[in-house]
Amino acid sequence: MTDPASPREDKVPRTARGERTLRALLSAAAEEFGEKGFHDGSISGITRRAGCALGSFYTYFDSKDDIFRALVNDMSGQVRDYVSPRIAQAGNGIEAERIGLLSFLEFARAHKEIYRIIDEAEFVDQAAYRAHYENTATRMAARLKKAAQQGDVRADVEEVHAWAIMGMNVFLGLRYGVWDDSRPAQEIADIANALIEKGIGKPA
Amino acid sequence: MTDPASPREDKVPRTARGERTLRALLSAAAEEFGEKGFHDGSISGITRRAGCALGSFYTYFDSKDDIFRALVNDMSGQVRDYVSPRIAQAGNGIEAERIGLLSFLEFARAHKEIYRIIDEAEFVDQAAYRAHYENTATRMAARLKKAAQQGDVRADVEEVHAWAIMGMNVFLGLRYGVWDDSRPAQEIADIANALIEKGIGKPA
Numbered sequence: 147m148t149d150p151a152s153p154r155e156d157k158v159p160r161t162a163r164g165e166r167t168l169r170a171l172l173s174a175a176a177e178e179f180g181e182k183g184f185h186d187g188s189i190s191g192i193t194r195r196a197g198c199a200l201g202s203f204y205t206y207f208d209s210k211d212d213i214f215r216a217l218v219n220d221m222s223g224q225v226r227d228y229v230s231p232r233i234a235q236a237g238n239g240i241e242a243e244r245i246g247l248l249s250f251l252e253f254a255r256a257h258k259e260i261y262r263i264i265d266e267a268e269f270v271d272q273a274a275y276r277a278h279y280e281n282t283a284t285r286m287a288a289r290l291k292k293a294a295q296q297g298d299v300r301a302d303v304e305e306v307h308a309w310a311i312m313g314m315n316v317f318l319g320l321r322y323g324v325w326d327d328s329r330p331a332q333e334i335a336d337i338a339n340a341l342i343e344k345g346i347g348k349p350a
Numbered sequence: 351m352t353d354p355a356s357p358r359e360d361k362v363p364r365t366a367r368g369e370r371t372l373r374a375l376l377s378a379a380a381e382e383f384g385e386k387g388f389h390d391g392s393i394s395g396i397t398r399r400a401g402c403a404l405g406s407f408y409t410y411f412d413s414k415d416d417i418f419r420a421l422v423n424d425m426s427g428q429v430r431d432y433v434s435p436r437i438a439q440a441g442n443g444i445e446a447e448r449i450g451l452l453s454f455l456e457f458a459r460a461h462k463e464i465y466r467i468i469d470e471a472e473f474v475d476q477a478a479y480r481a482h483y484e485n486t487a488t489r490m491a492a493r494l495k496k497a498a499q500q501g502d503v504r505a506d507v508e509e510v511h512a513w514a515i516m517g518m519n520v521f522l523g524l525r526y527g528v529w530d531d532s533r534p535a536q537e538i539a540d541i542a543n544a545l546i547e548k549g550i551g552k553p554a
Contacts, residue, residue: 183473185389261472268469269387276529283525306541309525310518317517318510321487325480337510345549 157206168206170196175217180259184214184270211270218267218274221260222281228253230285239293240347244339246286247315251331254323261324283308290346300346307346314338361410372410374400379421384463388418388474415474422471422478425464426485432457434489443497444551448543450490451519455535458527465528487512494550504550511550518542 159165174195178187189210193203207213232249236242254260267275287308293299315338322334363369378399382391393414397407411417436453440446458464471479491512497503519542526538 265469265472268466269473279521279524304541306522306526306538307545309521310542310545313517313519313521314514315517317483317513317520320483321513322510334510337508338514341511341514341546341549345545 159206164205167196167198167202170198171203171206171213172217172220175213176221176257176259176263179214179217179266180262183262184210184266189213214267215271215274218264218271218278221257221263222274222278224257225250225253225260226282226285233289239290239296239298240339240343242289242293243311243342244335247318247338248331248335250315250319251323251334254319255327255331258324261320279312283312286312297348300348303346311342314341363410368409371400371402371406374402375407375410375417376421376424379417380425380461380463380467383418383421383470384466387466388414388470393417418471419475419478422468422475422482425461425467426478426482428461429454429457429464430486430489437493443494443500443502444543444547446493446497447515447546448539451522451542452535452539454519454523455527455538458523459531459535462528465524483516487516490516501552504552507550515546518545 159168171192174192175187177195178191181187182191187210189200189203192213193200196202203213207216229246229249233242233246236245264275264278267278283305287305290299290303290307290311294301294303318334318338322329322331363372375396378396379391381399382395385391386395391414393404393407396417397404400406407417411420433450433453437446437450440449468479468482471482487509491509494503494507494511494515498505498507522538522542526533526535
């Protein structure tokens with residue numbers, strides 16, 4: 147499977163400098179679309195924020211749609227790359243979900259534009275929108291099944307549990323990450339994790 | 351508190367016929383925005399679908415933004431009016447949440463445009479978007495607290511549980527209601543409800 151976050155082969159940066167330019171364009175796009183939304187955001191706004199020429203933009207992207215799709219896939223990958231190594235430190239399958247939510251809350255608080263960007267993909271690039279949630283749910287379902295094999299989680303855990311827990315995390319992140327971050331992230335993660343532990347944890 | 355779903359006082363229909371026209375315009379708006387989205391949807395598209403004159407539109411709405419806001423509030427109210435009386439039949443607080451999800455899945459399957467419309471409010475009318483979820487969570491938190499008083503649910507149930515369960519329902523509705531409705535709604539509701547029952551039900 148090709149990674150949809152990567153630019154096409156002829157547009158992959160060949161140098162460290164090219165890599166930095168591509169990264170600057172994606173960060174600028176996150177700001178531009180995060181503030182203005184897709185419709186009002188513009189390529190010139192992105193290059194201005196990135197401090198680079200229009201030609202550099204077209205070295206890596208074909209259009210506004212193209213960089214938006216790349217941005218959604220990039221943010222989806224950023225969440226995964228922030229959360230996954232933290233989850234890997236967990237002592238058991240239930241603790242893994244607590245750390246998963248806690249680190250997602252941290253990420254959402256530090257990148258409040260993420261909801262606006264990924265949610266707008268529902269209208270701008272439905273495939274990227276579905277891919278983000280389907281990939282997240284697939285990773286979570288695999289994690290839960292592994293936890294079931296290790297005896298941390300009930301044996302009948304399945305895809306529905308993954309979508310349920312992902313939905314929980316998304317709305318807790320919106321409410322207690324983006325809209326109002328006054329309660330400690332740890333507290334929110336503990337309350338939700340107690341629900342999950344009792345809900346799908348293996349009875350002692 | 352005024353109901354934001356209602357038109358302003360000077361725009362309230364005074365006759366049954368007026369009421370029917372308003373209803374026809376809102377249904378047409380659901381089709382128009384559900385198919386085309388807010389940006390590509392148009393007032394003329396709405397009046398054409400509703401089979402009414404442009405003048406009738408302006409009898410009830412000031413602008414495309416105005417009918418979009420009314421539509422979001424109307425759909426939010428429609429979900430509530432479909433789900434609430436069904437929940438009221440439940441024998442206990444856990445059963446209430448099972449019926450809540452089951453009837454929400456039924457509603458989403460029958461009105462697949464609901465996600466597209468309410469989610470687009472995040473970009474078109476942030477206040478209507480937040481109001482939809484805040485009102486839903488407030489109703490759910492009140493229901494859970496009442497269930498705690500009746501001894502069906504743990505005494506420490508709070509707002510975080512309501513947002514968690516609402517998020518679960520929203521994502522299960524998207525995945526198993528709108529994107530793919532091949533699994534029985536009953537089955538999805540049973541799996542999620544077992545998680546909730548163990549997660550927040552009062553230990554026997």
